Amino acid sequence: MGRSPCCDQDAGVKKGPWTPEEDKLLVDYIKDSKGHGSWRRLPKLAGLNRCGKSCRLRWTNYLRPDIKRGRFTDEEEKLIIHLHSILGNKWSSIATKLPGRTDNEIKNYWNTHLRKKLLSMGIDPVTHRPRTDLSLLAGIPNLLTAAAAAQQPPNTCWDINALRLQADAAKYQLLQGLLRALSAPPAVDLMALLAATNNNGGGLVTQPQPAAGVDHQQYDGLLNLPALTSVPPATTLPAAMSSSFSGLLSSSFGGAGSALAGDGLSSTDLGHSGSSNMTAAMAPPPPLVVAAKECNNGGGTSTPCDDTPASSPFEGLENINLDDEFNSDSWKDLLEQMSWLNNPNDQQQLM
DNA sequence: AACCGAAGCAACCGCCCACGA
DNA sequence: ATCGTGGGCGGTTGCTTCGGT
Incomplete structure (x- = not known):
C-alpha cells in the first residue's frame, strides 16, 4: 500500500548526531509529560527540529534512563x-x-564482535553450524575410515583403531592440501575441523574446551560431532595413501608433517586446551592406546577380534586418483567416488 | 607528525505489521 | 473490508576513533 515517510523530507528536519541541547529537550519533555505520547507529534511539542522517528530512536537507544553502558560481559555474550x-x-x-x-546495541555488537568470533571458530554465524563454506570438508562423513572399512571382505578382521588413526592422518593431510590448493588459508584450526568431521567416536578422544565467552551449547553442538583422536606422522600412512597425496603434500607443505606456523587465524580463538596452535597440532602424536581389533561379521556390526588384520585397510583406495597438482576437479572426482558414503544408510551399514 | 585503513557505533532508511477509524 | 497511521524492526550507512606505518 505504501506509506508516506514518517518525516517530511522537505521540511528541513535536522539529521545526524544529536547535540546535548537536543538530548535535554527530549529528556525534559518525556519526563514532564510522563511518557513520549505520540512520537510523530513529539518533536513539535518538545521544540525539536527532528522527525519523530529520530526522537524515538534517540530515546530508546541512548537516552532511556535504564540503558546499561559499557562492555558486554562474558555472560551477556554467551x-x-x-x-x-x-x-x-x-x-x-x-x-x-x-x-x-x-536491540541496536546488541545488533552492533553482534556484527562487529560476535560474528567475527564465531567465524574464527569455524562456526557459521547464521546457522550456528560449522561454516557452510567449509561444509565440503565438514560433510565428509569419516570418508576414509568408512571407505577403508568398506574394502574389508566379510568376516575378516582389522585393527580398527589403527585404521581410524591412519584415516585421521590421511584426512588431516587431505584437508591441508585442499585448503592450500584452493588458495584458502585455513580459517579454522585443522585439528578442530577434523574434530568436527571425524565420526569414529573411538578412544583417544581429545575434547577441546570452549574459549572464554564462547557459547557452550553451540560449542558442544560442534563437538557432538566426534572428536579427532590423534594424528600419527604421515610416514605411518600406507604407501597407497601416501602416494596419493605425495605430490600435493610435498609441493604444499615441504613434506608431510611439517608445521604450518603463522598460517591462518590463531587457533587460540578456537579454544583448544593443550595443543592450542598449529605447530602443536602437527607435533608427533601421543602414545597410542592398545588398539582394539574388530571383525566385520558381514551383518553391519563389528565385534571384538584378536585375529591378525587381513591387510592394509587402505588397500583399494589407490583408485582415488589425485593429481600431483591437486585441483578442484580431482577433489570433485574424489567426492563423487565416495558420494555414496554420504548416504546415512550406507554409513549405518559400515558401523 | 601525518597519513591511511580498519573497526566501532550512532543514526538513518525503508519495509512490515498491528490497530483503529 | 479497506485504508491510513503509528510504531517496531532489521539492514545499512557514514562519521569518528584507533592503531599501524
Missing part, C-alpha cells in the same frame, strides 16, 4: 549467542532478555 541460535536476527527479542541493552 546469552546473545545462545539466543541468536534460537531466534536469529530478532534483535528486539534478544534485547528483552538482556536488561539495559538495546
Whole structure:
C-alpha cells in the first residue's frame, strides 16, 4: 500500500548526531509529560527540529534512563549467542532478555564482535553450524575410515583403531592440501575441523574446551560431532595413501608433517586446551592406546577380534586418483567416488 | 607528525505489521 | 473490508576513533 515517510523530507528536519541541547529537550519533555505520547507529534511539542522517528530512536537507544553502558560481559555474550541460535536476527527479542541493552546495541555488537568470533571458530554465524563454506570438508562423513572399512571382505578382521588413526592422518593431510590448493588459508584450526568431521567416536578422544565467552551449547553442538583422536606422522600412512597425496603434500607443505606456523587465524580463538596452535597440532602424536581389533561379521556390526588384520585397510583406495597438482576437479572426482558414503544408510551399514 | 585503513557505533532508511477509524 | 497511521524492526550507512606505518 505504501506509506508516506514518517518525516517530511522537505521540511528541513535536522539529521545526524544529536547535540546535548537536543538530548535535554527530549529528556525534559518525556519526563514532564510522563511518557513520549505520540512520537510523530513529539518533536513539535518538545521544540525539536527532528522527525519523530529520530526522537524515538534517540530515546530508546541512548537516552532511556535504564540503558546499561559499557562492555558486554562474558555472560551477556554467551546469552546473545545462545539466543541468536534460537531466534536469529530478532534483535528486539534478544534485547528483552538482556536488561539495559538495546536491540541496536546488541545488533552492533553482534556484527562487529560476535560474528567475527564465531567465524574464527569455524562456526557459521547464521546457522550456528560449522561454516557452510567449509561444509565440503565438514560433510565428509569419516570418508576414509568408512571407505577403508568398506574394502574389508566379510568376516575378516582389522585393527580398527589403527585404521581410524591412519584415516585421521590421511584426512588431516587431505584437508591441508585442499585448503592450500584452493588458495584458502585455513580459517579454522585443522585439528578442530577434523574434530568436527571425524565420526569414529573411538578412544583417544581429545575434547577441546570452549574459549572464554564462547557459547557452550553451540560449542558442544560442534563437538557432538566426534572428536579427532590423534594424528600419527604421515610416514605411518600406507604407501597407497601416501602416494596419493605425495605430490600435493610435498609441493604444499615441504613434506608431510611439517608445521604450518603463522598460517591462518590463531587457533587460540578456537579454544583448544593443550595443543592450542598449529605447530602443536602437527607435533608427533601421543602414545597410542592398545588398539582394539574388530571383525566385520558381514551383518553391519563389528565385534571384538584378536585375529591378525587381513591387510592394509587402505588397500583399494589407490583408485582415488589425485593429481600431483591437486585441483578442484580431482577433489570433485574424489567426492563423487565416495558420494555414496554420504548416504546415512550406507554409513549405518559400515558401523 | 601525518597519513591511511580498519573497526566501532550512532543514526538513518525503508519495509512490515498491528490497530483503529 | 479497506485504508491510513503509528510504531517496531532489521539492514545499512557514514562519521569518528584507533592503531599501524
